[in-house]
Amino acid sequence: MQNCFCCSGEKIELCCGPFLNGKRTPQNAEQLMRSRFSAYCTKNYQYILETYGNEQRIKLNIEGLSSAAENTHWIGLKVLNFTAISDNFAQVEFIAFYNEAGTVYQMHEISDFELQDSQWKYTTGQMQSDSGKIKLSRNAPCPCTSGKKFKQCCLNKVS
Numbered sequence: 001m002q003n004c005f006c007c008s009g010e011k012i013e014l015c016c017g018p019f020l021n022g023k024r025t026p027q028n029a030e031q032l033m034r035s036r037f038s039a040y041c042t043k044n045y046q047y048i049l050e051t052y053g054n055e056q057r058i059k060l061n062i063e064g065l066s067s068a069a070e071n072t073h074w075i076g077l078k079v080l081n082f083t084a085i086s087d088n089f090a091q092v093e094f095i096a097f098y099n100e101a102g103t104v105y106q107m108h109e110i111s112d113f114e115l116q117d118s119q120w121k122y123t124t125g126q127m128q129s130d131s132g133k134i135k136l137s138r139n140a141p142c143p144c145t146s147g148k149k150f151k152q153c154c155l156n157k158v159s
């Protein structure tokens with residue numbers, strides 16, 4: 001079994017897999033956030049669309065989501081903070097790493113999640129100012145948490 005795309009260290013079948021194939025529903029905002037990252041990694045834009053909040057979803061479609069992410073190769077995820085603000089509102093702070101045409105970027109965001117019809121949904125996010133191009137040395141540990149050096153792993157992965 002493969003380790004999960006969301007870098008939890010769990011096998012995919014024990015982590016985001018059952019959410020992505022509809023067998024289970026994420027029980028909290030962090031699980032949903034992780035599963036959305038894994039959905040981007042596997043180009044499961046149907047799942048991305050379905051897990052947007054009601055208000056956001058009506059303005060989106062699968063073609064738009066997939067073309068926006070066309071040249072992005074998702075490398076790894078670091079969840080920094082999970083805050084349950086109330087029973088139906090939570091925030092997750094994370095850094096997602098990605099590669100576009102050989103350049104590595106980080107996206108540092110604090111995302112808002114709401115419980116809508118008993119399911120956690122992503123509503124909006126505040127991008128943090130340190131998002132953007134990053135210098136990652138070729139010998140640094142790969143942010144995908146494979147345990148390999150970056151140069152031997154995701155450096156050359158371009159989707």
Ligand SMILES: [Zn+2]
Nearest residue numbers: 004006015016
């Ligand atoms: Zn996962």
Ligand SMILES: [Zn+2]
Nearest residue numbers: 142144153154
């Ligand atoms: Zn890697």
